Amino acid sequence: MAVEIKSWANKFKSLTDNDQTIAAMGKYYTCTYMWDMTDRKVIIDMHDGKVKHININPAPMDAYDFALRASAQTWREFGQPVPRPMFHGIWAASFRQDLKLEGNLLVLMQNLRNFTVQFELLRKSGVPV
Amino acid sequence: MARHSPVTGRYVTIDVDGMEYKVFYLHNGRGTPLLCQHTAGCHNHQWRGLLEDEEITKNYNVIAYDLPRHGKSDPPHNSEWWKTEYKLTAEHYVNFIVKLADALGLKDPIFMGSSFGGNVALQLALRRPDRFRAVIPVEAADHAPGFFLDWWRHPHANAAQVCASGVWDLMAPQSPEMDRWLTWFYYTQGSEAFKGDLYFYSVEHDLREELEHIDGRKCPVVMMTGTYDYLTPPDVTENTARRIKGGVYIEMNDIGHFPMSENYPVFRIYLKEALRIIRERTGG
Numbered sequence: 001m002a003v004e005i006k007s008w009a010n011k012f013k014s015l016t017d018n019d020q021t022i023a024a025m026g027k028y029y030t031c032t033y034m035w036d037m038t039d040r041k042v043i044i045d046m047h048d049g050k051v052k053h054i055n056i057n058p059a060p061m062d063a064y065d066f067a068l069r070a071s072a073q074t075w076r077e078f079g080q081p082v083p084r085p086m087f088h089g090i091w092a093a094s095f096r097q098d099l100k101l102e103g104n105l106l107v108l109m110q111n112l113r114n115f116t117v118q119f120e121l122l123r124k125s126g127v128p129v
Numbered sequence: 130m131a132r133h134s135p136v137t138g139r140y141v142t143i144d145v146d147g148m149e150y151k152v153f154y155l156h157n158g159r160g161t162p163l164l165c166q167h168t169a170g171c172h173n174h175q176w177r178g179l180l181e182d183e184e185i186t187k188n189y190n191v192i193a194y195d196l197p198r199h200g201k202s203d204p205p206h207n208s209e210w211w212k213t214e215y216k217l218t219a220e221h222y223v224n225f226i227v228k229l230a231d232a233l234g235l236k237d238p239i240f241m242g243s244s245f246g247g248n249v250a251l252q253l254a255l256r257r258p259d260r261f262r263a264v265i266p267v268e269a270a271d272h273a274p275g276f277f278l279d280w281w282r283h284p285h286a287n288a289a290q291v292c293a294s295g296v297w298d299l300m301a302p303q304s305p306e307m308d309r310w311l312t313w314f315y316y317t318q319g320s321e322a323f324k325g326d327l328y329f330y331s332v333e334h335d336l337r338e339e340l341e342h343i344d345g346r347k348c349p350v351v352m353m354t355g356t357y358d359y360l361t362p363p364d365v366t367e368n369t370a371r372r373i374k375g376g377v378y379i380e381m382n383d384i385g386h387f388p389m390s391e392n393y394p395v396f397r398i399y400l401k402e403a404l405r406i407i408r409e410r411t412g413g
Contacts, residue, residue, distance in 0.1 A: 109280050113290040
């Protein structure tokens with residue numbers, strides 16, 4: 001069942017801001033990215049390892065550094081406590097499923113350690129689609 | 130009382146294609162030599178579980194080396210290696226392994242490698258079946274395109290973290306968190322060699338037209354792949370094994386691309402089966 005968007009955003013922010021693994025090396029984790037879940041889009045603004053803002057209703061001209069786009073079903077798979085093979089990360093899903101990585105991927109690579117940890121918090125928060 | 134491990138390390142110097150390499154290796158055990166190759170951009174500590182496995186080292190002389198440019202094996206001492214881009218070739222890789230086996234006086238060794246070590250195991254079965262008792266290609270395939278990427282050593286990103294987190298989801302979510310982070314840690318140490326290793330892995334290694342020339346009846350080939358490996362998924366490895374005469378395929382459940390270091394207790398179950406098959410076919 002899809003999680004309601006506002007409560008999802010609050011929960012995801014809380015999970016991120018209290019994550020010890022991110023905090024351990026999150027000092028310069030600063031970037032803005034879109035998660036395009038087909039039925040929903042969010043823009044997450046990270047600043048020094050904390051969620052500065054989650055935009056749950058992006059407008060056409062709202063900016064971000066990079067985007068992850070996939071079907072709602074793929075995002076639901078990401079949100080499982082133990083994802084199935086090939087839905088267990090952004091590399092796996094972009095090599096073998098329908099996930100597309102777009103935008104300035106250099107920013108993703110510069111923040112890959114923390115982004116990867118944060119992405120897996122979806123297994124605890126679920127997804128809003 | 131000091132808590133020493135039975136594993137010991139040594140250096141051996143060998144010449145390969147004009148390159149002088151001082152090679153570091155770890156070893157423990159007695160019996161049939163089991164020569165182990167780490168994955169691309171990593172080092173021999175990935176085999177730490179196997180090296181201390183009392184049941185296996187009772188009958189196998191486990192040797193895990195660092196390929197030159199990895200871990201404690203330096204780049205060649207007789208070459209200005211920093212003036213050329215490192216790109217590992219199949220021929221040099223095979224020649225290195227054979228020279229190392231010769232230098233260590235290994236009689237009828239089994240060769241086991243994972244990922245780019247698994248792919249070179251297939252190359253050994255093709256090129257030097259006379260030199261090896263059997264090969265165990267782990268997480269391997271006839272062809273593994275797509276991973277020769279500039280991101281691995283891009284000067285505008287933290288290469289150590291890109292390599293380590295870039296391979297993070299090659300591991301299964303079920304594998305113990307400690308072992309996944311240890312594997313991540315190893316990967317922070319090898320970023321300068323990773324891309325050059327992957328030249329072999331993703332570009333030069335292509336046996337799609339050569340598999341029928343591998344004879345698994347002369348040199349048994351036992352392939353094993355984890356269900357969470359997205360680079361060479363189970364069906365890709367299985368199709369490779371099916372095209373090799375006498376090839377064997379073993380699927381490993383709930384494990385990924387670094388099985389020996391991300392979850393050794395699970396990996397050893399499948400490894401024991403591979404060794405049993407090899408004993409059955411070769412008597413050793």
